[in-house]
Amino acid sequence: MPLTEDQIAEIAELRSTSQPTMRATAPGMEQHLYTAHEVLDHGFVRVIDYMGDDAAIVQAARVSYGAGTRKSRDDSGLIRYLMRHWHSTPFEMCEIKLHVKLPVFVARQWIRHRTANVNEYSARYSILDREFYIPAPEHLAAQSTVNNQGRGEVLTGDEAARVLEFLKADAGRAYDHYEQMLSQEGQQGLARELARMNLPANIYTQWYWKVDLHNLFHFLRLRADEHAQYEIRVYAETICRIVADWVPAAYSAFEDYRLGGANLSGKALDCVRRMVKGEQVTQETSGMSKGEWREFEALLS
Template identity: 80%
Template sequence: MPLSRDQQDEIEALRNQSVPTLRATAPGMEAHLYTAYPVLDHGFVRVVDYMGDDAAICQAARVSYGRGTKSVSNDEGLIRYLMRHWHSTPFEMCEIKLHVKLPVFVARQWIRHRTANVNEYSARYSILDREFYIPAPDALAAQSQVNNQGRGAALAGDEAARVLRWLTEDSMRAYDHYEEMISTEGQQGLARELARMNLPANVYTQWYWKTDLHNLLHFLRLRADDHAQYEIRVYAEEICRIVADWVPFAYRAFEDYRMGGATLSATALDCLRRMLKGEEVTQENSGMSKGEWREFARLLD
């Protein structure tokens, strides 16, 4: 179950409260507050709190840059200008706090984004739930032959069934032993901080994760990308949906310039100019390595 009964009761009580405020609010985000959106088989993402909106980005930019922004006639135009020219501090004026339930191996990828405040569920103090991420059959895939950190063709038939069986059986066996080790019935019982090391990386953990919009968009650019691992990408995609309602101007600019745009090296830009002049440019005369050329060619397809 993604949410415990106690968590559901707490959320329901919070949603039923109505407190007047003088601070800026974002109607799109208000609709998301306290709602837990399911991700994977037992995970979720929910907004606990937030600060700022599109107007807060513009307000900060106009204080910082003064006259330099007077030629921009509206907030959306200003935000697009800031995104286009890689300004960062105005986007840091917005913050979000998320409650996330996720498998440990996804959390270890996620925590590499160090520009955030994190408080994780303590397995030294509390007992972890018997909840493990078991992939859906269509999420099982072989190792990619061209990408050392990616997936290839999907597993099928007996092999897929065997892998799912082992994942499930090993997870349950590890948790059985975890429970037996910490039990105090007829024994001293092993400390929780030691017993947890026997649990597999697909066990679920939870944390509160707070970050500003600038760093959140950097996280989303990498983790909502098609090349990101599926298990973290689905969390990023759910967060994208929330951010689009929170700061619609900023998110549209992000989609345009970061997710849908591309950064070209000086060499690639020179090749593009040569192509526009009618010159035949190949990898051999481009000045690029084979890998760079493949990436450049994909951009032009």
């Protein structure tokens, strides 16, 4: 269960009350405030707070006040220009604070993005819940034979059952020992900060993660990509849907130029120009390595 009964009650209470404000609000984001969007088997993403909207990006770019006589399409055009030419500062005027519940191994991958403010649930002071990420059968896959970082064919039959049993049994056994080390009848027990080292990487943790829109877009560009690991990609995709409601013009530009766009090297761009002229270009005549050429072909197809 991603949310406890206490958390559900807290969210209901928060959403049932509102406060008057003079600051700009985004109607789409207001609908997401405090609501938990379930991810994986026990995880979630929920918006705790946010600042700014599409207008804040435009205002910062123009360093002006008020909408004046400009039309919304003019603002959208400016945002697209900023995104197209990699202007980052105006997007930093918007911020979002998320409450995320995620497996520890996903958190270790996520924390590589060092441009956010993070405060994680502490297992030094508190006892972690008995909740583990166990992949659905369709997400159990063998190592890819062409990509050292990726997955290959999905496991089936006895092999899938064997792996699932290991994951469940090992996680349960490790947590049993964790509990037993903390305190037992007639024993002093081990400190929480030491006992936690026996926990598996698929146990769930939680944190508050605050980031500006520019750095959030960088995170989403990498983690919402189809080549990203599934377990972090589903979190990124959930955040994408939230951001699309928060700053629709900025997200549309991001989707077009970053998620749906591509960067070409000088050699790749030269190959495209030659192809447009009708020349037959091969890996041998491209000046690219086999790996570069394979990625280039995948991009064109």
